[in-house]
Amino acid sequence: MNIQIENLSKRYGLQTAVDKISFEVRTGEILGFLGPNGAGKSTSMKMITGYIGIGEGDILIGGRSVREHGDDLKRHIGYLPENNPLYLDMPIMDYLTFCASLQGVAKDKIQSRVRLMVNICGLQAEKHKKIGELSKGYRQRVGLAQAMIHDPAILILDEPTTGLDPNQIVEIRKLIREIGKEKTVILSTHILPEVEATCDRILIINKGKIVANGTAETLRKQATGNELVKVQIEDGVHQQILSALELLPSIEKALPVDTETNRFEIHSKLGMSSKRDLFQLCVEKGWVLGELTPVETRLEDIFRNLTLN
Numbered sequence: 435m436n437i438q439i440e441n442l443s444k445r446y447g448l449q450t451a452v453d454k455i456s457f458e459v460r461t462g463e464i465l466g467f468l469g470p471n472g473a474g475k476s477t478s479m480k481m482i483t484g485y486i487g488i489g490e491g492d493i494l495i496g497g498r499s500v501r502e503h504g505d506d507l508k509r510h511i512g513y514l515p516e517n518n519p520l521y522l523d524m525p526i527m528d529y530l531t532f533c534a535s536l537q538g539v540a541k542d543k544i545q546s547r548v549r550l551m552v553n554i555c556g557l558q559a560e561k562h563k564k565i566g567e568l569s570k571g572y573r574q575r576v577g578l579a580q581a582m583i584h585d586p587a588i589l590i591l592d593e594p595t596t597g598l599d600p601n602q603i604v605e606i607r608k609l610i611r612e613i614g615k616e617k618t619v620i621l622s623t624h625i626l627p628e629v630e631a632t633c634d635r636i637l638i639i640n641k642g643k644i645v646a647n648g649t650a651e652t653l654r655k656q657a658t659g660n661e662l663v664k665v666q667i668e669d670g671v672h673q674q675i676l677s678a679l680e681l682l683p684s685i686e687k688a689l690p691v692d693t694e695t696n697r698f699e700i701h702s703k704l705g706m707s708s709k710r711d712l713f714q715l716c717v718e719k720g721w722v723l724g725e726l727t728p729v730e731t732r733l734e735d736i737f738r739n740l741t742l743n
């Protein structure tokens with residue numbers, strides 16, 4: 435079930451939390467929603483799930499407007515809210531049974547759905563405990579289980595791995611990837627490696643506006659104006675190598691990194707690649723190219739550049 439966001443805005447008093455954003459998410463796609471604190475992620479997610487009303491614009495789910503068909507469309511959405519509100523006095527099994535009936539799961543299917551969620555979310559060992567007795571990570575698993583209890587086509591997950599230990603993070607990411615093959619998933623996170631590990635596409639929002647939309651690879655390409663490579667050249671004299679590098683037509687600048695081992699950082703001219711020139715230079719001079727490694731722009735740097743203003 436596809437989601438189309440069209441010129442969506444939301445104001446709280448004088449503050450514009452979400453400012454005319456438009457994007458689309460397709461079935462089988464996991465979209466990572468990134469942005470600094472207060473950027474408007476949770477507000478957008480709350481509007482998509484019908485948790486709060488739309489300010490301006492519209493949201494189409496499976497081609498139908500949330501404005502007109504909101505109540506009906508809610509059936510297709512599973513939502514893990516930011517602070518994962520749970521009934522602490524309820525045992526896990528009772529809570530999930532309660533959520534299933536609230537979500538309209540047929541009576542004769544409720545117990546099998548609850549058992550499936552307990553298995554999928556790794557709650558087997560803790561299933562008879564009250565939610566209040568669970569660790570933060572297990573509460574997060576209960577939150578995920580309630581979001582998926584009615585087998586929704588769409589999953590909206592606000593910081594799903596918050597509070598999980600590194601082993602649990604790996605498992606939950608695997609689970610989300612698995613679920614994401616058939617469903618439409620939007621997840622928000624502050625953990626940048628998480629988006630790369632889990633998501634097909636990244637949307638970065640800052641001050642209510644979308645500032646980037648694409649795969650990690652596309653964002654890197656857009657961010658890297660100039661190619662950057664690290665090289666190490668054996669058998670030559672440092673100063674001679676540096677002079678020769680500076681004469682290459684594709685090179686903007688060559689920065690020495692280590693004079694003893696002849697390591698350099700090579701910045702190519704805009705739109706050019708210096709790899710071939712470097713290789714040919716070494717062949718001509720009889721030097722050995724010990725290392726030639728392209729340096730990728732880190733997602734952290736892209737995020738900082740786009741959101742630090």
Ligand SMILES: Nc1ncnc2c1ncn2[C@@H]1O[C@H](COP(=O)(O)OP(=O)(O)OP(=O)(O)O)[C@@H](O)[C@H]1O
Nearest residue numbers: 446449450451469470471472473474475476477478
């Ligand atoms: N109920 C509310 N009343 C007034 N202002 C609000 C309310 N909810 C959010 N805001 C404001 O709207 C802006 C966007 O908040 P939102 O919670 O959507 O950001 P976020 O990107 O989810 O941030 P975080 O990463 O910190 O969770 C913030 O400036 C916030 O203070």
